[in-house]
Amino acid sequence: MDIDSSIWNLMAKKITGALSFREEQMLNAWINQNPGGKEISTELEQIWEHAGQKGGIQHVPDEEIVWEKLAHQVNTYEQSMAMKALGRGADHSKTYRKQATRGNRWGPGKLSISRALLVASMIAILVISTVHFSGYKGMNKATSYPVISFSEFNRLPEKNVEISLSSDSLQVYMLPDKSRVWLNKNTRISYPPDFGDSVRSIWLTGEAFFEIQEDRDKPFIISANGSETRVVGTAFNLKAYEKEDPVLTVVNGKVEFSGDKSRKEKLVLIKGERGTFNRKRGRLIKEKNEEDHFLDWKHILVYRKEISFPSNYLRNEARWKKSLINQTEIRGEIHNIASLATYKNVKLRVSYHKKRKKKNHIITVYKSLGPGETISYKYRLADWFGKTQDLRIEVVDASVSKN
Amino acid sequence: MIPDSRPLYSDEDLRTFLLQDDRRGLEILYKKYYAGLYRFAYLLIKREDLSEDIVLEVFFKLWKIRHHLPEKIAFKPYLYKAAKNLAINTLKKLQQDPLTYDCPDDIPSHQADISQLLEVSDLEDKINIAIQLLPPKCQLVFKLSRYEDMTYPEIADYLNISVKTVENQMGKALKKIREHLKPYLSGI
Structure with missing residues (x-):
């Protein structure tokens, strides 16, 4: 029997439950007119039903294992975003x-x-x-x-x-x-x-x-x-x-x-x-x-900028001299020019040349520093035996104090 | 993981979770759609490792753009479409695209062999082979309807084809499966 494709479509719709009332009437009319139509319809239902029993994909990987992978990916991503946020120094x-x-x-x-x-x-x-x-x-x-x-x-x-x-x-x-x-x-x-x-x-x-x-x-x-x-x-x-x-x-x-x-x-x-x-x-x-x-x-908005880019709001002034035992002593002040944010744990990078080698130290000033406030700090280099050149001190970062 | 006995959350609730950086949002969506998305990806790409990658990527991306989700988001189509797009991209890299295949009546599929129909005695096995004999797109539409309980509009939406095409593919699928099985069906 040669059956029009539209009838096959209707039959398919019937077994998947997608048949509208009008379509159902059309299909029924066709089945009534065509001997054998009912039989085909029953066969398709059998196919549909049996297809569900062994078909599909048997194996789906364990939900928990894949979740662990996802959680790991998300954690790594969040950490990298947090690092980026800290490292941004530009005005946005x-x-x-x-x-x-x-x-x-x-x-x-x-x-x-x-x-x-x-x-x-x-x-x-x-x-x-x-x-x-x-x-x-x-x-x-x-x-x-x-x-x-x-x-x-x-x-x-x-x-x-x-x-x-x-x-x-x-x-x-x-x-x-x-x-x-x-x-x-x-x-x-x-x-x-x-x-x-x-x-x-x-x-x-x-x-x-x-x-x-x-x-x-x-x-x-x-x-x-x-x-x-x-x-x-x-x-x-x-x-x-x-x-x-x-x-x-x-x-x-x-x-x-x-x-x-x-x-x-x-x-x-x-x-x-x-x-x-x-x-x-x-x-x-x-x-x-x-x-x-x-x-x-x-x-x-100002505050948000201030907490995002602490180093932009911290001014550092420092002086240094060699002490009697030929050690460099640094004295400096950090001034918070932000209008709202309070900072703490200010990180300073001290860099200098010693015997043509570049040296870097990061020092942390832990005191908290309110808007408009200034704190002073002291630091000594371990440079008794040599000449120290190109000494520089700059603010690298700071954390935001909630108080 | 959150226990299964959880209240049902609306898409709006889940979006709120995500906006608040609350990972429960991600977890609930994951639990709800993980298996379905995996099978969906597998139907498209037919490789277990890549299907898993796709599912991971779908949820990871969701987390990355959580602050930019549209206001009235429906997560199910959203996630399935994301999975589909990723699958297509992956297939492009593999230089295959099952979605561009049509369902011509006479071209036999290379995935299964008609002779296999004779080798198995069980009707269900025969039906499975008959399904494997379908051309790729036809097979995909049929499987999504049968195994994933997707409605025609859903299939159309996820595969970027018209509902009419889904209807036609379904009609063809059943016609062809029946043709293959006709000798064995008469006994039912």
């Missing part, structure tokens, strides 16, 4: 910008866990907040990593770019017009990939600090919780979390702040002023900004 702000304009995603995945927790706890300290930070305690707690998602930015250019940060994370982004925006935790922004033609519009929920590039032809408009903010080029902080009245604080320049799109009523705010939009009454309130710490949350 440029990389940040590049990535932000391209619309890539990234997270502080390179930070080790302890650092991320540090950052997270710093946020909790810096931001005046009722949220109690308890660190990681399972999946229902706030995540200690940012969740950044761009809604298919690269593939669907007509869609808005969306950036959304989870709790306890902060990021700075470069917008398409080169304006910079710092996003506080639980903040979401969205904007057209290349901004509009006539205006630069962006939507905000949460808190953000803006440094807007001046462009007189294209006002920058932020819609947040019913408020609208218009600027040409300036710097300001806009706090507009859901269920909160939007508050705008100007750091530089002039900003227009209004309650709705019609902008019947609007405030013009300048440096040092603060506008609040009372959503219930639909009223705008202008006042002098008395809150000194409104930008503290933003400094967490």
Whole structure:
């Protein structure tokens, strides 16, 4: 019997359970019309059933053994990442910008866990907040990593770019017009990939600090919780979390702040002023900004840099001389120029030439060193019998002190 | 390892674990998909050592990119596709690509010999040989459906072929298996 391939397909679907109601009717109709059809159908069912008994792959390697291999691979990888994070000495702000304009995603995945927790706890300290930070305690707690998602930015250019940060994370982004925006935790922004033609519009929920590039032809408009903010080029902080009245604080320049799109009523705010939009009454309130710490949350970025690249924030000054017994004595001071981080275990590399041979020592200064503080240290070389030349001392690394 | 009596976690929970650097996320996913992925890789590549490598690589990569997972990730297709891509890359290195084979009706497969059908008496063994006689792509689709309990859309998705192609391959597979077995089936 010559059977059409579509019938075979239907029969196959039948035994795999993929048959739709309509297809089932079609198949049944065919079977009724074709003697022997029922027989074939039964045979296929037999095949299907028996195929399952000895088929497939019998042997799958032991789950635990392969898991061990995987765990080992992951451990090695994590260690190497931690080493890399310690060894990086460059300023990464440029990389940040590049990535932000391209619309890539990234997270502080390179930070080790302890650092991320540090950052997270710093946020909790810096931001005046009722949220109690308890660190990681399972999946229902706030995540200690940012969740950044761009809604298919690269593939669907007509869609808005969306950036959304989870709790306890902060990021700075470069917008398409080169304006910079710092996003506080639980903040979401969205904007057209290349901004509009006539205006630069962006939507905000949460808190953000803006440094807007001046462009007189294209006002920058932020819609947040019913408020609208218009600027040409300036710097300001806009706090507009859901269920909160939007508050705008100007750091530089002039900003227009209004309650709705019609902008019947609007405030013009300048440096040092603060506008609040009372959503219930639909009223705008202008006042002098008395809150000194409104930008503290933003400094967490500074802090993150400080804990990632300790040696960039430690200045070392040293003097040395030969003592009476011809031994080199080094006296030096290390100055912590960071604004937030406290360091300890500062590692110094002492290098010098002795009899044309290069010598290296790493010495560690264990004392902890708060922001702006200076500590002094002494060190003696074992160089009684010879001339010591090209003595150099530099900070190699330090660990971050949690206190 | 985490004991088996664990609560069922949603993909969202697992993603949260991974974002928090919690290795339980990796472990749960591993336990859930390890065997399936291994068999899947084996069907594609037919070498045990390489299949194990692929499974390792799939989970290792998942860990590496854990902070960049899409928001509404479905891990099952994600992992299977990753395994498929790795298998294809491996096959390219070995200069073979079973996925480019079609399922022509007349070309006999080189993996098994029709004469073997006569050598075994057991029907199940005969069926297995008949399956081995199928062309590679046909065989793969059939095995994924039969042994891995995959639905047509899943197979289509993981192999990057259309659902229609899956239907056709399945139809052909059953037709050919039956052809080979017809002399032995009449007695059932």
